[in-house]
Amino acid sequence: MNCKGLICPVCGSPLSVAENGRGFRCGGVKMHNFDISRSGHVNFAGGGYDPNSGDPVDMVRARIAFLEEGWFEPLARCIGETVGALGGLCVDAGCGNGYYTEWAAERAETVYAFDLSKYAVEYGAKKAKREGKSCLYAVSSVYGLPLASGCADTVLSVFAPVAEEEFCRVLKDGGRLIIAAAAPDHLRELKAQLYESVTENTERGDLPKTMKLIEKNRVSYTRTLHSGAIAALYGMTPYSRRTSREAAERLLGLEGLEITFSFDIYVYGKKEQV
Numbered sequence: 001m002n003c004k005g006l007i008c009p010v011c012g013s014p015l016s017v018a019e020n021g022r023g024f025r026c027g028g029v030k031m032h033n034f035d036i037s038r039s040g041h042v043n044f045a046g047g048g049y050d051p052n053s054g055d056p057v058d059m060v061r062a063r064i065a066f067l068e069e070g071w072f073e074p075l076a077r078c079i080g081e082t083v084g085a086l087g088g089l090c091v092d093a094g095c096g097n098g099y100y101t102e103w104a105a106e107r108a109e110t111v112y113a114f115d116l117s118k119y120a121v122e123y124g125a126k127k128a129k130r131e132g133k134s135c136l137y138a139v140s141s142v143y144g145l146p147l148a149s150g151c152a153d154t155v156l157s158v159f160a161p162v163a164e165e166e167f168c169r170v171l172k173d174g175g176r177l178i179i180a181a182a183a184p185d186h187l188r189e190l191k192a193q194l195y196e197s198v199t200e201n202t203e204r205g206d207l208p209k210t211m212k213l214i215e216k217n218r219v220s221y222t223r224t225l226h227s228g229a230i231a232a233l234y235g236m237t238p239y240s241r242r243t244s245r246e247a248a249e250r251l252l253g254l255e256g257l258e259i260t261f262s263f264d265i266y267v268y269g270k271k272e273q274v
């Protein structure tokens with residue numbers, strides 16, 4: 001088990017693998033311990049952690065059902081290639097159930113995956129264990145990562161909060177932040193089923209302000225979804241929390257729907273090093 005770059009979230013001392021191999025122990029005076037759970041994940045969020053933080057279980061289940069059918073594979077492939085070109089240590093910040101983590105894990109030397117949702121992290125860890133993959137899944141906020149400054153070659157942020165200052169801290173000089181976000185026409189047809197008038201998605205407000213944009217690529221395609229995939233897609237989006245019952249019933253009553261998937265993939269570097 002790798003622990004390169006991991007630090008204690010309590011005192012900041014470097015972590016090493018515990019003697020029994022079933023957790024991490026810090027090198028500080030208090031020797032804080034972090035056990036690996038039966039599912040294979042670690043909780044770095046500490047005693048004050050609210051288990052209802054991050055995405056709720058129904059949303060996580062919907063995302064698993066949808067992603068595991070491969071509908072976002074073109075995006076995953078593009079992310080995998082970008083991570084692979086950089087290699088080294090990749091941090092998936094806001095990893096969810098680990099769909100993109102897996103693509104990164106096949107291409108980077110070491111992958112750490114962090115998310116506030118215990119359900120999502122548990123799923124990712126169990127799957128990695130079952131499949132013999134070595135990436136570490138842990139509960140942690142992206143705003144306070146248990147990582148030494150300057151340890152990461154890449155930070156991956158896929159539809160997750162962009163903690164610019166923290167990502168800059170953990171990135172090496174020359175490291176890269178990869179962000180995937182919805183492009184203007186992403187899910188246009190799904191929104192048309194839910195709302196009377198459809199507006200394009202605007203650029204996300206938390207894109208880095210102090211970093212330098214090196215590359216921006218768009219991945220766009222359409223797919224015809226069956227009713228189960230429509231329901232799963234709806235359940236994993238914020239629309240499922242804020243549409244009327246009639247609109248939801250109309251969408252969920254469809255047997256199929258052609259949907260546009262459109263993603264922007266940004267690659268940023270720390271300004272002073274680009």
Ligand SMILES: C[S@@+](CC[C@H](N)C(=O)[O-])C[C@H]1O[C@@H](n2cnc3c(N)ncnc32)[C@H](O)[C@@H]1O
Pocket residue numbers: 053054055063093094095096097098099100114115116117120140141142143157158159160161
């Ligand atoms: C839209 S999901 C994307 C998950 C995954 N990257 C994917 O695309 O499948 C956003 C994720 O960010 C997580 N999240 C939200 N706030 C967070 C925070 N402060 N720290 C860590 N994870 C967070 C949620 O629990 C959720 O899993």
